[in-house]
Amino acid sequence: MKRRLWFTMAFAGLCLGASAAGDALRFNAENYTLKSLQMPDGEVVSYKAYEGIYYVKNVEDSTYQTLNLYVPFGVKDTDSVPILLRTYVGGYMASTAKTLSATDATGRALKEGYVVCIPGSRGANSVVKRNEEEVYTGIAPNGLLDLKAAVRYLHYNDEVMPGDANRIFTDGTSAGGAMSALLGATGNGKDYEPYLEKMGAAPARDEVFAAICYCPITDLEHADCEYEWLYSCTNDGIRGLDESQKAVSEELAALCPDYLRSLNLTTPSGEKLTADNYRNYLKNLLMASMQRALQEGAEIPDSIGVVFYQEKPDFMGAGPRRSRPSGERRFSEGLDAGWKRSPFVWPCRTSTSYGVAYRLCCRLESGPVSDLCGLGYSAENTSCL
Numbered sequence: 001m002k003r004r005l006w007f008t009m010a011f012a013g014l015c016l017g018a019s020a021a022g023d024a025l026r027f028n029a030e031n032y033t034l035k036s037l038q039m040p041d042g043e044v045v046s047y048k049a050y051e052g053i054y055y056v057k058n059v060e061d062s063t064y065q066t067l068n069l070y071v072p073f074g075v076k077d078t079d080s081v082p083i084l085l086r087t088y089v090g091g092y093m094a095s096t097a098k099t100l101s102a103t104d105a106t107g108r109a110l111k112e113g114y115v116v117c118i119p120g121s122r123g124a125n126s127v128v129k130r131n132e133e134e135v136y137t138g139i140a141p142n143g144l145l146d147l148k149a150a151v152r153y154l155h156y157n158d159e160v161m162p163g164d165a166n167r168i169f170t171d172g173t174s175a176g177g178a179m180s181a182l183l184g185a186t187g188n189g190k191d192y193e194p195y196l197e198k199m200g201a202a203p204a205r206d207e208v209f210a211a212i213c214y215c216p217i218t219d220l221e222h223a224d225c226e227y228e229w230l231y232s233c234t235n236d237g238i239r240g241l242d243e244s245q246k247a248v249s250e251e252l253a254a255l256c257p258d259y260l261r262s263l264n265l266t267t268p269s270g271e272k273l274t275a276d277n278y279r280n281y282l283k284n285l286l287m288a289s290m291q292r293a294l295q296e297g298a299e300i301p302d303s304i305g306v307v308f309y310q311e312k313p314d315f316m317g318a319g320p321r322r323s324r325p326s327g328e329r330r331f332s333e334g335l336d337a338g339w340k341r342s343p344f345v346w347p348c349r350t351s352t353s354y355g356v357a358y359r360l361c362c363r364l365e366s367g368p369v370s371d372l373c374g375l376g377y378s379a380e381n382t383s384c385l
Helices: 006-022 105-111 142-156 175-185 190-199 220-234 243-253 256-263 278-295 369-375
Strands: 033-038 044-054 066-072 083-086 115-119 127-130 133-136 168-173 210-214
Touching: 044 105, 066 105, 083 105, 083 142, 105 115, 115 142, 142 168, 142 175, 142 190, 168 175, 175 210, 220 243, 220 256
Parallel strands: 083 115, 083 168, 168 210
Antiparallel strands: 033 044, 044 066, 066 115, 127 133
16 A cells, blocks of 8 residues: 655655666656547546656667556556556567557556556567677566566556556466466565566566466476367368478377376366367367357457358258358358358257357368368368367
8 A cells, every 4th residue: 555644755756856867767757648548338548658668777678678557547646556467478479568458458457447557578589689690588587577577667666656566466368377377476586586686677576466367378398289189180281281390290299198188187077088078078168158158249250260150051961152252261061051140159060059160270171061060170171179
């Protein structure tokens, strides 16, 4: 909580006035731009945008080692409002400091009165030039160090900037979810101190109040074998692997059945999940989730590989293919009865009620859809589920 007496504030102001010029990490409350964000419901939220702030003194990669801070208009530096720190890291790649989005958590948090911090961070693809040579800057743990330095910046300036650094919520998805988890688990970790000091991070704490971790990918070793097991059916199509790459893919995929067996996973009904039934379990789980989302009014874009039917399609029929716009992915034989968007969608030979007919990672170019539905995947059509 931000509790301080007026004379403490006055004294701090005098001290800051004397030292701010020499403190590269001191927050400047006057350096902002007034902006507004229109939410999906039409509401317009006004805010102050503090952008392009370096959170370390010894900047190695100016493309990524900055943060953006967004403050709802009317929030004062003394107000004890939570801070949402959103990382857009994906695939352990580098991420620039993004701006607010009306359609994700950053916009919603701003609307609810949160201060929003969006830091950039180095990653597997971040490079700088030194002596005409490209040098990778995102080698682990540099991505995490950058995010920890951003958290330190917030703590370091807690007394002079809006938001309460004692209530920082980190948020990320996939590799970003893993980073969020690591921020929550490694707060004030002594192992990172030498690295942060070398970077010129603020001399402050780097703990967070809570970590929001969507599908955090942390076990990369086993993720590799699971990925190849699930998607190796695309090696000849979408992925276009050469023979040596296919050999590596097959070698990794072969490790997955034993790994799945070691987990002792079961369905809610108690059935043991193995390599023999895990694909079908995932398919049905996703179909049920999509159906529930549709019934609740969600929009599911066609781009993720979902096709909706007004009526049950004749999967076994041999009717002519429906003509589709150039560049749009298509299904194969016997689907001329549908292609109409509706609240109901039809499952592949798995139910007598409406559900979802979809492809998780495929572009069906040939081969009957019944192969997809009955066998789990078809070598002809590069589909997995």
